[in-house]
Amino acid sequence: MNPLFTKKAPLLKRRDIFLCLALVAIAAVLFLVFAPRGTGVATVQLNGSTLATVDLSKVQSAYEIPVGGAYPLTVLVEPGAISVKEASCPDKICVRTGKISSPGQTIVCLPDKLIITIAGQNKQADGITG
Amino acid sequence: MKHKTFIPTKRNILLLAALAVVIVVAVIWLYAGKSGEPFESTSLAMGSYVQQTVYGAKAQDAAAAAAKSVADLENLIAWQIGTSDIAKLNAQAGSEWIPINPKTAQLLNTCLDAAAKSGGAFDPTILPISSMWDFGGDNQRLPGKDEIEKFLPYVDYQNLRVSVQDNTASLKNHLDGLDLGAVGKGAACDEAIAAYKQAGVQGAIVAVGGSIGVYGTKPDRTPWKIAVRDPFAGENTSAAGIGTISMTSGCVSTSGTYEKYFVQDGVTYHHLLDPKTGYPVHNGLVSVTITHENGAITDILSTACFILGKEKGIELAKQYGAGAVFIDENKNVTVTDNLKDSFKLTGSGYTLQGAQG
Numbered sequence: 001m002n003p004l005f006t007k008k009a010p011l012l013k014r015r016d017i018f019l020c021l022a023l024v025a026i027a028a029v030l031f032l033v034f035a036p037r038g039t040g041v042a043t044v045q046l047n048g049s050t051l052a053t054v055d056l057s058k059v060q061s062a063y064e065i066p067v068g069g070a071y072p073l074t075v076l077v078e079p080g081a082i083s084v085k086e087a088s089c090p091d092k093i094c095v096r097t098g099k100i101s102s103p104g105q106t107i108v109c110l111p112d113k114l115i116i117t118i119a120g121q122n123k124q125a126d127g128i129t130g
Numbered sequence: 131m132k133h134k135t136f137i138p139t140k141r142n143i144l145l146l147a148a149l150a151v152v153i154v155v156a157v158i159w160l161y162a163g164k165s166g167e168p169f170e171s172t173s174l175a176m177g178s179y180v181q182q183t184v185y186g187a188k189a190q191d192a193a194a195a196a197a198k199s200v201a202d203l204e205n206l207i208a209w210q211i212g213t214s215d216i217a218k219l220n221a222q223a224g225s226e227w228i229p230i231n232p233k234t235a236q237l238l239n240t241c242l243d244a245a246a247k248s249g250g251a252f253d254p255t256i257l258p259i260s261s262m263w264d265f266g267g268d269n270q271r272l273p274g275k276d277e278i279e280k281f282l283p284y285v286d287y288q289n290l291r292v293s294v295q296d297n298t299a300s301l302k303n304h305l306d307g308l309d310l311g312a313v314g315k316g317a318a319c320d321e322a323i324a325a326y327k328q329a330g331v332q333g334a335i336v337a338v339g340g341s342i343g344v345y346g347t348k349p350d351r352t353p354w355k356i357a358v359r360d361p362f363a364g365e366n367t368s369a370a371g372i373g374t375i376s377m378t379s380g381c382v383s384t385s386g387t388y389e390k391y392f393v394q395d396g397v398t399y400h401h402l403l404d405p406k407t408g409y410p411v412h413n414g415l416v417s418v419t420i421t422h423e424n425g426a427i428t429d430i431l432s433t434a435c436f437i438l439g440k441e442k443g444i445e446l447a448k449q450y451g452a453g454a455v456f457i458d459e460n461k462n463v464t465v466t467d468n469l470k471d472s473f474k475l476t477g478s479g480y481t482l483q484g485a486q487g
Contacts, residue, residue, distance in 0.1 A: 130359025
């Protein structure tokens, strides 16, 4: 007979269930502590040096970061997103890239030597060609 | 009594086993998480954004070594850098053979070979024309017909002579000029991969602009997944790709009309110039992606196959044993047979076409 269904001495007693729940709770705490984080931490780099590091998930209201270099530009930080609002570079590719918000995304202004990255791995692919 | 002593034991064993499983899983999970933490680096070189993700013990040193290799190569082959081999060759055009770095000689030799195989669809001597258009530069403009006619005769790869024995090269006419813009990013991937190999890292991926090189394995042992950019996503370089290519080694490059272009009087002029006409080529294609073990070859072939068009491009890719993905303006995607198993179409609105290759 399967001991799970014996009435006299059940395999799982009440305190065992509590123990299981406790283990699940510990696992959940471990997960919260060690789970990969950093989604939404943007780094603004000019010519190799870091100008700003912003946790986009903690941005309450929008603000601008004026950036110098060969072609000065304005970075716009918003709750959950970052973009180049306006730029004095000739190609304006940085402005047209638009807002980025997910890990692995980048905005680059080659003329000004500006790189904005959002930390973390792109889940869809390891790299992008084109 | 017998029951009471027996069942708790079994129960305890069961609980202990469950606990052991939880601990083992947790340890593996934490360990995998730690060892899987890559070193990432971003820099600017070759007129592009260079992004590296390196896995393994010596990741940081390897990334630094790779960045230096790429910068060293740029200092050899960028015509814009006055002290580079290419700038010297251009300055000495029409006079004599000059000594160059063996690396430059090898790369020029690869270029000449590809120029011949492609019937001049790829031509490293495009500078007299490409410098007039100056795509992405401060002086980008539509050159006059007379200017194109004047300089077009100097675009001819047969004016370039290279000796890989003596490490010398020469250009025949004074107005000849080399522009390795269509090969530099791919060649830079080769340099980075060589650095990873030497450093002995577990795995690494490098992107120099749109050219990608992969080396070794990822911590989870799955193949590297490379997305192919959606040519119609505009400037949104962060948009999802139209598909993915799985690869375990080698490189991949893409040439697309969306990369560098300008609009004048309602006409769009993109940077993929036909060396035969001096003007952007219009053959219905919007992008060509090439895979090959050699990065320089992927970069060259992506340009050459674009200029040649789909049918002839597939033939050229076949000669090199390269894989190719052609995307046309009607969102038709053509994949060569040798890429069929590793390419996955994900873009909506795109349809796969058959190809011989």
